[in-house]
Amino acid sequence: MIASRFKIFLLTLFAHTSLALALPQNDPVPGGLLVLAMPSADISQVTFQGIRVPIVAENQQQYALVGLSLDTTPGKNQLELISASGDKTQYTFEVHAKKYTEQRLVIKDQRKVDPTAEDMIRIRAEQLRMDRARKTWSDTPTHFNFTQPVEGRVSSIFGLRRFFNNQPRKPHAGLDLAANEGTPIQAVESGTVIESGDFFFSGNMIYIDHGQGLISLYAHLHEIKVKTGDKIQRGQVIGSVGQSGRVTGPHLHLGVIINQTLVDPVLFLPPQTDQKDHS
Numbered sequence: 001m002i003a004s005r006f007k008i009f010l011l012t013l014f015a016h017t018s019l020a021l022a023l024p025q026n027d028p029v030p031g032g033l034l035v036l037a038m039p040s041a042d043i044s045q046v047t048f049q050g051i052r053v054p055i056v057a058e059n060q061q062q063y064a065l066v067g068l069s070l071d072t073t074p075g076k077n078q079l080e081l082i083s084a085s086g087d088k089t090q091y092t093f094e095v096h097a098k099k100y101t102e103q104r105l106v107i108k109d110q111r112k113v114d115p116t117a118e119d120m121i122r123i124r125a126e127q128l129r130m131d132r133a134r135k136t137w138s139d140t141p142t143h144f145n146f147t148q149p150v151e152g153r154v155s156s157i158f159g160l161r162r163f164f165n166n167q168p169r170k171p172h173a174g175l176d177l178a179a180n181e182g183t184p185i186q187a188v189e190s191g192t193v194i195e196s197g198d199f200f201f202s203g204n205m206i207y208i209d210h211g212q213g214l215i216s217l218y219a220h221l222h223e224i225k226v227k228t229g230d231k232i233q234r235g236q237v238i239g240s241v242g243q244s245g246r247v248t249g250p251h252l253h254l255g256v257i258i259n260q261t262l263v264d265p266v267l268f269l270p271p272q273t274d275q276k277d278h279s
């Protein structure tokens with residue numbers, strides 16, 4: 001039963017790749033994404049680890065898009081598929097291991113590496129706002145036709161295991177695009193601004209909700225040109241590149257959240273972003 005379902009899934013997946021639909025890339029690894037063709041049209045909800053994932057339709061086929069956090073255990077993982085009548089089915093899929101390399105950075109402002117007790121109060125309050133933004137769900141139909149947010153070179157890829165001034169910190173949960181300070185930043189898709197402001201580590205930051213738990217975030221901005229509640233069009237200028245927060249130079253840090261999890265933005269962006277620059 002499971003084997004035959006899996007076969008159907010593979011066939012659909014190949015079809016999807018060759019047609020180059022407006023869907024993100026299927027890359028079921030920690031920090032990646034599972035793009036799953038729904039085995040039946042009857043499925044109304046899909047959850048992963050108890051969290052709802054977006055379902056999008058493309059050429060009469062429905063796909064569930066499942067964000068896989070960097071700490072997902074490789075091997076068999078399970079989704080729950082819920083039909084319109086409430087029947088629940090488990091769906092097993094394989095997460096492949098991926099090795100992320102190390103990155104060591106020198107930060108001149110030591111306080112951004114070892115915050116003071118006072119800074120910690122601010123950081124905790126900001127964490128609550130960031131968590132609230134990350135957990136946003138709106139029923140608006142979502143779109144994945146991402147545009148490039150900034151003309152810049154990739155200066156840091158997703159998932160690097162980071163050390164700041166030789167101290168281990170959380171892995172890099174976004175994509176860095178280096179550009180001159182003041183370079184305009186465009187929203188990757190249409191949506192609504194759900195959070196914006198000056199954050200201790202991320203500097204000036206904007207969160208945009210694109211519907212069904214898909215959220216993009218833009219950090220280290222020089223200038224923010226939108227405010228919470230604003231409706232944004234795909235490609236609209238929302239701010240400019242800066243070096244606010246914990247940085248080594250001017251760049252845009254782009255984050256993509258799906259089912260409350262930060263995943264690799266490259267999977268959503270137009271192909272040219274794949275030309276990685278490791279300098």
Ligand SMILES: [Zn+2]
Pocket residue numbers: 156172174175176252253254
């Ligand atoms: Zn970054």
